[in-house]
Structure formats: structure tokens, C-alpha cells
Amino acid sequence: xxxxxxxxxxxxxxxxxxxxxxxxxxxxxxxxxxxxxxxxxxxxxxxxxxxxxxxxxxxxxxxxxxxxxxxxxxxxxxxxxxxxxxxxxxxxxxxxxxxxxxxxxxxxxxxxxxxxxxxxxxxxxxxxxxxxxxxxxxxxxxxxxxxxxxxxxxxxxxxxxxxxxxxxxxxxxxxxxxxxxxxxxxxxxxxxxxxxxxxxxxxxxxxxxxxxxxxxxxxxxxxxxxxxxxxxxxxxxxxx
Amino acid sequence: xxxxxxxxxxxxxxxxxxxxxxxxxxxxxxxxxxxxxxxxxxxxxxxxxxxxxxxxxxxxxxxxxxxxxxxxxxxxxxxxxxxxxxxxxxxxxxxxxxxxxxxxxxxxxxxxxxxxxxxxxxxxxxxxxxxxxxxxxxxxxxxxxxxxxxxxxxxxxxxxxxxxxxxxxxxxxxxxxxxxxxxxxxxxxxxxxxxxxxxxxxxxxxxxxxxxxxxxxxxxxxxxxxxxxxxxxxxxxxx
Numbered sequence: 001x002x003x004x005x006x007x008x009x010x011x012x013x014x015x016x017x018x019x020x021x022x023x024x025x026x027x028x029x030x031x032x033x034x035x036x037x038x039x040x041x042x043x044x045x046x047x048x049x050x051x052x053x054x055x056x057x058x059x060x061x062x063x064x065x066x067x068x069x070x071x072x073x074x075x076x077x078x079x080x081x082x083x084x085x086x087x088x089x090x091x092x093x094x095x096x097x098x099x100x101x102x103x104x105x106x107x108x109x110x111x112x113x114x115x116x117x118x119x120x121x122x123x124x125x126x127x128x129x130x131x132x133x134x135x136x137x138x139x140x141x142x143x144x145x146x147x148x149x150x151x152x153x154x155x156x157x158x159x160x161x162x163x164x165x166x167x168x169x170x171x172x173x174x175x176x177x178x179x180x181x182x183x184x185x186x187x188x189x190x191x192x193x194x195x196x197x198x199x200x201x202x203x204x205x206x207x208x209x210x211x212x213x214x215x216x217x218x219x220x221x222x223x224x225x226x227x228x229x230x231x232x233x234x235x236x237x238x239x240x
Numbered sequence: 241x242x243x244x245x246x247x248x249x250x251x252x253x254x255x256x257x258x259x260x261x262x263x264x265x266x267x268x269x270x271x272x273x274x275x276x277x278x279x280x281x282x283x284x285x286x287x288x289x290x291x292x293x294x295x296x297x298x299x300x301x302x303x304x305x306x307x308x309x310x311x312x313x314x315x316x317x318x319x320x321x322x323x324x325x326x327x328x329x330x331x332x333x334x335x336x337x338x339x340x341x342x343x344x345x346x347x348x349x350x351x352x353x354x355x356x357x358x359x360x361x362x363x364x365x366x367x368x369x370x371x372x373x374x375x376x377x378x379x380x381x382x383x384x385x386x387x388x389x390x391x392x393x394x395x396x397x398x399x400x401x402x403x404x405x406x407x408x409x410x411x412x413x414x415x416x417x418x419x420x421x422x423x424x425x426x427x428x429x430x431x432x433x434x435x436x437x438x439x440x441x442x443x444x445x446x447x448x449x450x451x452x453x454x455x456x457x458x459x460x461x462x463x464x465x466x467x468x469x470x471x472x473x474x475x476x477x478x479x
Contacts, residue, residue, distance in 0.1 A: 101405075122401065122405060155401075157398075158395060180397070203406075206376075206377070206407065208376055209379045212375075212376065212380065212381060213376065213405070215381040219384075219386075220390075220401060222388075222391065233381070236316040237319075238380055239378075239380075
């Protein structure tokens with residue numbers, strides 16, 4: 001499902017398994033949340049986290065097969081869907097409260113809730129020569145919950161938001177860079193993963209205080225944090 | 241500390257001296273007093289330029305004055321006091337009945353950057369000087385109105401993130417590219433000349449100051465609310 005590794009100051013969260021789409025279901029979501037809890041418990045000044053994945057997909061969205069497999073009626077399916085969305089909200093909350101800079105190294109396709117997962121990170125980098133970023137909801141006829149809209153409003157500007165959500169675009173690396181969705185793009189199998197690790201290490205070198213970092217992050221994503229009911233703390237004594 | 245000069249239709253507010261123009265209760269008091277004067281003398285066609293002498297526009301709150309309290313508790317109280325007292329300066333600039341230009345010939349950091357951003361336009365140097373929110377590096381959180389100002393003035397989400405969460409030191413060209421500054425020029429003289437040109441151009445439009453201020457406040461509703469400004473609707477054209 002996923003694994004957590006520590007290399008110096010860098011935590012590496014890996015979505016494991018080749019030939020799978022790393023679809024988000026309750027199991028994967030709770031393993032990621034557990035991994036983040038562990039990282040938080042072991043965090044110090046100068047920690048950072050990079051999320052990487054195996055195979056052709058970073059994350060292809062929610063596990064809709066799981067929803068239909070466990071449900072015996074439409075009503076039950078809807079309940080499972082709702083439960084899955086609630087878990088995804090908890091995942092967003094876990095990322096936003098992580099007391100260190102975070103980088104998503106998107107090495108393959110990323111769609112729907114997978115995009116939400118990537119955008120939970122402070123920085124997103126992507127592969128140039130393969131993989132698309134795709135908000136598939138419009139094409140699939142599924143609405144987007146308010147919390148995820150707030151995440152988009154917080155992280156993506158103006159007309160790019162419209163192009164991502166209202167236009168069903170399959171966005172390749174170059175385009176994603178131009179549109180300001182990602183920080184940088186890299187070629188090759190390991191390109192994004194290696195660059196993500198390097199970026200994580202560079203951010204770690206700034207030696208920021210994790211508690212301060214989270215509070216500044218929450219201030220930046222004010223509306224989103226309000227919806228997730230996250231309280232703020234004021235730190236008025238410099239932590240040098 | 242600071243002086244006010246009137247040149248034709250232009251009000252020129254200058255932070256004097258070669259120091260870092262740190263924002264403390266004395267400077268805040270002076271700024272409020274001068275901005276009051278500007279407001280009282282405003283007419284159609286007025287415009288304000290704020291400039292500073294030396295290597296800094298302003299390097300933020302006077303943390304030395306805060307530390308001089310002698311204890312961590314005392315320092316924290318003094319800092320929070322300055323944070324609160326600066327809100328009326330933002331409010332005064334936000335409600336000033338004329339276009340405003342910040343002419344940055346030096347560095348603007350933390351609350352100094354906020355002071356610059358509280359103006360309608362920033363013109364800065366390309367060859368020297370940075371815009372920098374130092375808080376993440378120093379280990380301080382942002383007051384609510386700092387966040388609101390960034391949210392409502394800087395449209396680019398990644399620029400906001402880079403400035404607040406990454407401690408980016410943004411130079412003139414990048415500031416223009418990312419929509420934080422209006423224009424960047426080489427050299428002090430060029431910045432000042434360009435600021436005067438811009439202020440005069442804006443002044444020539446002869447806008448009704450009251451209407452101008454109301455429209456400006458409407459652009460920044462969250463910020464306006466936080467700094468205690470209310471909104472008035474002007475529905476009779478003032479021609």
C-alpha cells in the first residue's frame with residue numbers, strides 16, 4: 001500500500017506496488033495517514049517529506065471498484081462513497097497539519113482524487129515525457145465536494161482552476177508547468193522521483209521550525225483550514 | 241522618522257534617515273498623523289507616493305524594541321502590540337481618498353513589505369533590493385491581516401506560497417513577472433522618476449477620492465473587515 005522511510009532529514013512516503021493505480025480506498029488512506037502520523041512524531045527542525053510512487057500511476061483517484069464491490073444497493077454505494085470522501089478529508093487534514101515542507105513527485109498519471117492528493121503537498125513536481133494530470137469528474141458526471149474546491153481555490157489561480165475543473169483537460173507536464181500547477185518537470189523513469197528527493201533535501205536545509213511552518217501554511221490556506229475546522233496558533237516569540 | 245511634502249497634486253511621504261526604518265510605536269504614530277494630514281488636504285487629482293532613504297524601504301517591526309522588554313513574555317507582548325497598532329496604518333492607506341504608489345528604492349521585508357503592499361502600486365528597483373517575508377526564517381507566524389492582504393492582493397497562488405512558506409527573496413524582475421510589483425527600474429533615480437510619472441498620470445484622471453477609496457475597499461473585503469473598515473455604497477455619479 002504505502003511505506004515510510006527516513007533518509008537523514010527526509011521522510012520518503014512511497015505508494016508501493018507496480019502495475020497498480022494506487023487508487024484511494026479506506027485501507028490506503030489509513031496507511032498514508034498512519035505514515036504521516038509517524039513522520040509527525042519523528043519530526044524535528046529541518047524535516048521534509050517527499051511522496052513518490054511506483055509504476056505508471058501516481059494515483060488514479062478514488063477506488064470506485066471498492067465502492068461498488070462492497071455495496072448491495074445504490075443507497076449503500078452512496079454511503080460508502082460518502083465515507084470515502086470523509087476519509088479523503090482526513091487525509092487532506094493530515095497533510096496540512098504536517099510540521100514540515102512537503103513535495104509530491106508525480107512520476108505518472110494523476111487523476112481526480114489523485115490530483116487532490118498531489119495538491120495536498122506544498123510543492124508538486126511532475127514527469128515531462130509521460131503521464132497526464134486530469135480532473136476527470138466533469139467527464140464522469142461526478143460533482144466535486146466543497147473541501148476539494150477550497151483546496152483548488154487555495155492552491156491554483158484563476159483561469160487555470162477553470163481549465164482544470166470545467167474543461168476536462170488532460171494536462172501533460174509542459175502544460176502543467178506553464179499553467180503554474182507544478183513547480184518543475186523532469187524526464188525519465190526516475191526523473192521526478194530524484195528531483196523530488198533533491199527538492200525535499202533543499203527545503204530541509206532551511207531548518208525551519210515545524211510548528212511555525214504549519215501555522216504559516218494554515219494562514220495561507222485559510223478558507224480550507226476553516227472548512228476542516230483547524231484552529232490557529234499565534235507564535236510571537238521568534239524561534240531561531 | 242518621516243516627513244510629508246506636497247508637490248503640486250502629489251503628496252510625498254518619506255521615511256527619513258539611513259536606517260532600516262523599523263516599524264515601532266513612534267513611527268506608527270508619525271505615519272498615522274501624516275496620513276491624516278494627507279486625507280484632510282486631499283482633492284480631486286491627488287495622489288500619494290511613499291518612499292524611503294537609504295538601503296531599506298523598511299525591514300519590518302522593531303524586534304530590538306520588543307526584546308528590550310527584558311523577558312520573553314514582555315517581548316511577545318510588545319510585538320503583538322505593534323501588530324495591533326499597525327492595523328490602523330493599513331486601514332488609513334486602504335481608505336485614503338487617492339491613488340497610492342510605493343516607490344521602493346531598497347529592501348522591503350516582513351511588515352515593511354506589508355506597508356508597501358498596502359499601496360495600490362509598487363514600483364521597485366530591478367538592480368537592487370528584495371521583497372521578503374522573513375517570518376518563516378525567523379520563526380514567527382503571520383497576523384490575520386497579513387494573510388488577508390496577501391490573499392486579496394497577490395492573485396498568483398504559487399507566488400503567495402513562495403513568499404510566505406518559502407521565504408523567497410523576490411527581486412524586481414520576478415516581482416513584476418508574478419504580479420507583485422507594477423514595474424522595476426535600474427537605479428534609485430529611475431524608480432523615483434517613474435513613481436512620480438505614475439502618480440501624476442493617475443492624478444490626471446481626477447477621480448473622486450471618496451469613490452476611489454470605496455472601490456478600493458470593495459476589492460479587498462476580507463482585509464477591510466479585519467482592519468475595521470466599513471463599506472459605503474455611492475450610487476449617485478459624482479461627475
